[in-house]
Amino acid sequence: MAFAGRQAAGIGKRALGKSTAEINADIQLRTAQHIFEVLGELKGCATKLGQLLSLYELALPSEIAAPYRTALSQLQDAAPTMLPATVHEAMTTGMGENWRWHFSEFDDRRAAAASIGQVHRAVWRDGRQVAVKVMYPGARQAVLADLEQLRRISVLATVFAPGADVPAVTEAICTCVADELDYAAEADHQRRFAAAYADDPDFVVPNVLTQRGDVIVTEWLHGTPVSRIIESGTPAERSRVGMLIIRFLLSSWSRTGLLxxxxxxxxxxxxxxxxxxxxxxxxxxxxxxxxxxxLVGELMDATFNGSTADLDAAIRRHRFVRPGRNFDVETLAEGLSAAGEPLTSPTFRLSTAWLRGHVRSALAPRLSNVNRQLDMPAYFTPFARSFLTALGVVCQLETEGPIRAEFARWSPELAAALERHDARRAQPVDLGIVRHLRAVPPGRRASIVG
Structure with a gap:
């Protein structure tokens, strides 16, 4: 209704002599501001939802994306700042009355905002510089209340995805977000990653010093935020960082058992x-x-080497369409083949323009859009979140490199499908290096493929 109201206001302005371009720009600006206002009312989940909406912003034509980008930036900047007295109270609740004993220095000013808390710089008693992550008082209750609201309104999503089991996917999303309220589990996850990547030539995961209640203390990392690399890094540096992000995500579950x-x-x-x-x-x-x-092996094999009947069978076998439902398998095959181009070229350049084209096609509000006919198993939700968020980042970095080899290195099933693709097209197989890399200890891989 809000959007309709803005359109009606636009018609009125057109009558007063405003151009169509000016009216459309005004509607976009007001719509973006409305999104910001609605998200701002979700005190617990606003930042998380803003991160997901950033992918939608990437899908917009550049000439109309600016208002959404501005609104999302405002959302990030609107995270509340805890005053020193509130910080001290939260530290006392988490670490006890004598919490200052653990630190030789503690900066009351916020060093960074987290989605449900904030980070402070401090110095541990042994002299190590540390990051102290403190949850906002009341954040847990706010997030849980927001999730109940999302459950209630999730039925609206069936308009865009009538073929999906929206309640199951919504519940999976709510579970993922609620799990982030458990700082004890977060500390355990970080310890697993820190152990798995200790002394790694590519990656650093800071060690956890302690976790008590809603406070986590970890080693401080001195470095340049990737957001700054996106804005001002050289093309070579952006590509190098993008390939490292891909490598970290693909290697992480084989090395830690966690996504x-x-x-x-x-x-x-x-x-x-x-x-x-x-x-x-x-x-x-x-x-x-x-x-x-x-799933990876069968879906990729059907996409790159099989028939539409093979793809239909794989989609149904792995529950990406609800039983008894028809879907446009030919259109899906074309879409998957186009989106899979980075996996069929020795090197590929990911970009926001490339992503924008695929996302706009996937989100097109046409009744015939095959994505409206498909479902997504609830278990797949965390992977979809990770994959789509990472894709947005590496495309903003304009990453160019051997993406195919990096994916194949960590997935024997995908590597086998790509080798069959090469053989079928009479192309020389370029995945021999992948087999060699799997035989090399992880700590030495960085020096072999840059």
């Missing part, structure tokens, strides 16, 4: 020695679930 589900730019730092630092492990899920490797 890193929150790969937005604020969670990555480029260290002075060139390694990629990773923070914030609240959104992690045990991975892969049973059958995931088979």
């Amino acid at each position: 890193y589900s929150d790969p937005h730019p604020g969670n990555f730092r480029v260290l002075p020695d060139g390694r990629l630092g990773v923070v914030d492990f609240g959104a992690c899920t045990p991975w892969p679930p049973p059958g995931f490797e088979e």
